Amino acid sequence: MAMMPGLAAQVGALGQGRVCARDTATARAAEPWRPALVGTGQRLHSTTTPTTETPMPHSTRITIRSDDIDSNGHVRASQYYNYAxxxxxxxxxxxxxxxxxxxxxxxxxxxxxxSIRYLHELMLGDEIDVNTRFEYPSPKVVKVIQSAIRRSDGAVAAELISLTGLMNLTERKLVDNAAAVWRRFVRHPSMVDLPVTDEQS
Structure with a gap:
């Protein structure tokens, strides 16, 4: 989850549930990490109330584009990471x-x-939902658990698990309490599965 050039502008536009209307070649050159066409990210809905043990994941929809495809005719391996x-x-x-x-x-x-497990091919034009959950197993580490679900048949195309941290760029080291720092900068902590604090309970 390292910071990428142009990230603030891209995230701002995508947070409104749309893709920036700008020249594709220019955007890809400036932000080569940017994946395929993306719909509105949202929390999945359930007929039951999610518990703290099994939080409902956040979901982002992506459509596979021609420049995601390799010489074998399917999505290249590195692009799954970009989607995540x-x-x-x-x-x-x-x-x-x-x-x-x-x-x-x-x-x-x-x-x-x-770590990435590649389970099913993704082809040009396929639509996937990337489901994302956040866990906080230790003070310095955030565990991100993601799955790419092919919408046409519900097949799990890939599963990704990432261990991330927050770096203090002045001290050049990980912060001691990543969850506490994240909480300072988000308005809706439950959307990224931040645990409830004493003040919120």
């Missing part, structure tokens, strides 16, 4: 994160470890 990173930023944006404020305060998310 993009979905995380959508979730954070809709939780009310201000990227400018986060950067101005001297913090940036960093990737510590990533």
């Amino acid at each position: 990173v993009h979905a995380r930023w959508i979730a954070l944006s809709q939780a009310g994160l201000s990227v400018k404020q986060l950067a101005a305060a001297g913090f940036s998310p960093v990737e510590l470890d990533v």
Whole structure:
């Protein structure tokens, strides 16, 4: 989840549930991490009330584009990671994160470890929902659990687990309590599964 150039503008537009209307070639050159066409990120709905043990994931819809495809005719491996990173930023944006404020305060998310399981091919024109959950297993670490679901048949195309942290850019080290820092910069903590504090209970 390292900070990328042009991220603030991109996240701001995507937080409104649309893709920026600008030249595709220019956008891809400036932001090569940007994935395919994306719909409005949202919380999945359930007929039952989600519990704290099994929070409902945030969902971001993506349509596979021609420049996501490799010489084998399916989505290239690295693009699955780009989809996952993009979905995380959508979730954070809709939780009310201000990227400018986060950067101005001297913090940036960093990737510590990533594992990806490739389960089914994705082809040009496929639509997927990238479901994202956040866990806070230790003070310095945020665990991001994601799955890419093919909408045509419900097949799980990929599963991703990332361990991330927040770096203090002045001290060049991870902050001691990532959840506490994230809470300072989001307006809707429950959207990124931040645990309830004593003040909120």
